[in-house]
Amino acid sequence: MRSVSIFGATGSVGESAFDLLMRAGGADAFRTIALTGGRNALRLAEMARALRAEIAVIADEDRLPDLREALAGTGIEAAAGDAAIDEAAQRPSDWSLSAIVGAAGLMPGLRVAQRGGTLALANKESLVAAGPLLMGEARRSGATILPVDSEHSAIFQCLDCGKLDSVEHVTITASGGAFRDWPLERLPFASVAEASSHPNWDMGQRITIDSASMFNKALEVIETHEFFGLTSDRIRVLVHPESIIHAMVSYSDGATLAHLGPPDMRHAIGHALNWPDRAPLPVAGLDLAAIGQLTFRAPDEGRWPALRLARQVIDQSGAAGAVFNAAKEQALDDFIAGRLRFTDMAGAVEHALDIAAGRPHFGTSPADLDAVLAWDRAARRDAAGWSPAGKD
């Protein structure tokens, strides 16, 4: 029986993975080692009971009494805090899903890579902030990393038919998010509620806002660079409002292979769960006649400065990814808290990158998690210190 762990089980991606596991036989088909959540102890306990997990870990230590009570009498271990998540990630499991949001997801993914497991990677921040470290650990231990982000899963699947060295470029698509068609002058006044509604995908709030600002696509451009080793000039972004084509791979002989599917994350998660095989998934088939037409447009970098910053980060390399990711997370926190306007997030991130570029060792990739987190902390401070008026 295959053993599995889910880090971030109570989130949007985690729930989709749970759904797939339950439909595929649940506790009778999988031996669940660890499930983790952030604050939602009761949902975590329900999932742990349903899958008869070995251990359930909640990041917020104040929620441990609730978790313990909800798991009383089941024999399932209950634990809390980052150290407990770390310990759970070190427990051997055949397949582990990294689906915690943000930099908090770095550590469990890195642990799975270090122990040579199969890591299904939804947490894009891992590759952005610590790509060389994560990929290096995977090479050293023989770990397999499978992309779960839909665009990277799409590239991965199109590459099955070709060789990376004959790839001319890849194209990842972007829906354009909530403000795709808003007049530019209205963008500074976009509210958190307006930014939290995605036209096509049903996702967590943070990634939904990042889709509206295109910071999500910027993260994915960097993720593509780290995962597939492509330089920034070989990674293109195309606005595709219908979100049916997720990515395309263009080969040197002029052929372009595209991956199409309805916008449902269970497709990419299921692909990673079943890989290298394919198995039926509970996702709708593609009815192109019903869709009628697919449309495309070039991204406007005036509207989405995050895309320019992504290329800058790839070209700078070294610690730039860790800085970019952390500054973006801080700017997003500040937007959600009402301290920054929607259009000011890019300014805060650029400011943090400018300051970091003047610090020693910026050009060197962080060698371990502590080094990544040191850049992360400094970048959050720098981004938080920025204001549009430049007074700080």
Ligand code: NDP
């Ligand atoms: P959600 O916000 O829905 O879920 C995040 C998960 O992480 C929850 O389980 C949450 O717990 C947990 N969590 C939050 N903070 C912490 C913390 N400090 N320590 C430990 N656990 C924590 O996010 P998504 O599911 O949308 O996204 C997860 C990851 O997958 C992100 O990196 C995202 O970029 C990526 N991704 C998401 C896609 C999507 O469709 N949603 C698509 C492609 C990639 P709790 O809810 O209990 O507080």
